[in-house]
Amino acid sequence: MSYSLHKITEEVAREILSWTYLPPYDLYNSEVTEEALQEFAENPYYALYKDGALVGFYCTGYAAQVPIGYFFQAYPEGYLDIGLGMRPDLTGRGQGTAFLQFIIASIETTQPLRLTVAAFNKRAIALYEKFGFHKVSSFTNANDVSFLIMIREE
Numbered sequence: 001m002s003y004s005l006h007k008i009t010e011e012v013a014r015e016i017l018s019w020t021y022l023p024p025y026d027l028y029n030s031e032v033t034e035e036a037l038q039e040f041a042e043n044p045y046y047a048l049y050k051d052g053a054l055v056g057f058y059c060t061g062y063a064a065q066v067p068i069g070y071f072f073q074a075y076p077e078g079y080l081d082i083g084l085g086m087r088p089d090l091t092g093r094g095q096g097t098a099f100l101q102f103i104i105a106s107i108e109t110t111q112p113l114r115l116t117v118a119a120f121n122k123r124a125i126a127l128y129e130k131f132g133f134h135k136v137s138s139f140t141n142a143n144d145v146s147f148l149i150m151i152r153e154e
């Protein structure tokens with residue numbers, strides 16, 4: 001069975017915000033807060049299901065950007081930003097290719113795609129490169145975490 005896509009509900013947002021990634025991926029851990037739930041409610045977030053089970057999500061636009069990146073002018077106009085996350089127990093198991101392929105096929109845009117990824121996330125970077133993304137810039141946040149900006153121009 002292939003993936004299916006649904007707008008994220010508050011219940012699903014709570015589940016995603018409760019996911020726990022092991023180090024070094026714990027950078028992606030969140031907390032269930034009113035502010036975080038509002039972020040999901042007010043932005044284009046979509047849940048991906050496979051065989052009826054939640055396997056991940058993606059978002060587009062402003063929600064996919066790392067706010068400190070504005071200080072570094074990392075987000076010029078003309079691109080559609082995408083952000084994505086896979087359920088922690090599914091990561092590193094070779095499922096990323098089909099997951100990202102479905103997401104890219106689901107996005108309706110004529111703009112080139114852009115994403116922001118933590119520089120230490122070598123698995124994700126390798127996956128993105130496989131889909132034609134390449135690094136165009138980088139920046140480091142106040143916690144010394146470096147991020148890469150990658151674009152795909154097709």
